[in-house]
Amino acid sequence: MTGGWLYEIFRSVQGEGIYTGVMQVFVRLSGCGFSCSYCDTEAAKKRVESCICRMPGGAVELENPVSPEAAATLTLSLAAMPGTHSISITGGEPLEQPEFLADFLELARRGGLPIYLETSGLDTAGLESILPLVDIVSLDIKLPSLCGGDSVFPAYRETLNIAVDKALFCKIVIAAGADLKEFKEAVKLIAAVDAGIPLVIQPATPAGACIPPDPQVLLDLAALAAPLLEDVRIIPQCHLMLGLP
Secondary structure (H helix, E strand, O other), X not given: OOOEOEEEEEXXXXXXXXXXXXXXXXXXXXXXXXXXXXXXXXXHOOOOOEEEEEEOOEEEEEEOOEOHHHHHHHHHHHHOOOOEEEEEEEOOOHHHOHHHHHHHHHHHHHHOOOEEEEEXXXXXXXXXXXXXXXXXXXXXXXXXXXXXXXXXXHHHHHHHHHHOOOEEEEEEEEOOOOOHHHHHHHHHHHHHHOOOOOEEEEEOOOEOOEOOOOHHHHHHHHHHHOOOOOOEEEOOOHHHHOOOO
């Protein structure tokens, strides 16, 4: 089995998107090729030497790469705690390690909880390879004006069509400097696949040089998206407001 480069495993409240408030076990992978101005997990962008697992009896440190068996054992131990809604796979960018995820998720699913994947979804081959093992997809649509690089919208069209049969919702983070034309293009892509896909407009949390958007911009974007999508919400990063990881 393929080992994975992990950053941390812990149990906490989901603070983003339409599942805000539910208790999850988070498996955060390390490594991400994007340069998003609003990134709140900078330490997980590069592959790190060890993974910290926050267990009830104290922290456990595992040397990377971590075997799927070791990661699943600790994850399922936390997932067995009463009130756990699902297992969240996040990053970094999880799809940079699809071989590990395929092996890990086969084991993690034995706990009987839904698997929640948070991803940019732009590695469509990686997404397709693990999607049968995933129940919920939080698709983070990255605007080039905030994340650098060329237009990713042609790839998102394919990604949306791949993931539409799952419990899918989309999230677009908005910070000062966001190109509103890019936002509109993203909304049109979502609507062309299924107007019933929920969209979360997420104002960026202040971090480093990242400046949150003007509140009126958020209202304007919601009004722009509403004629095309059936479910548009503005939800900030609630876990950071609570001082939670």
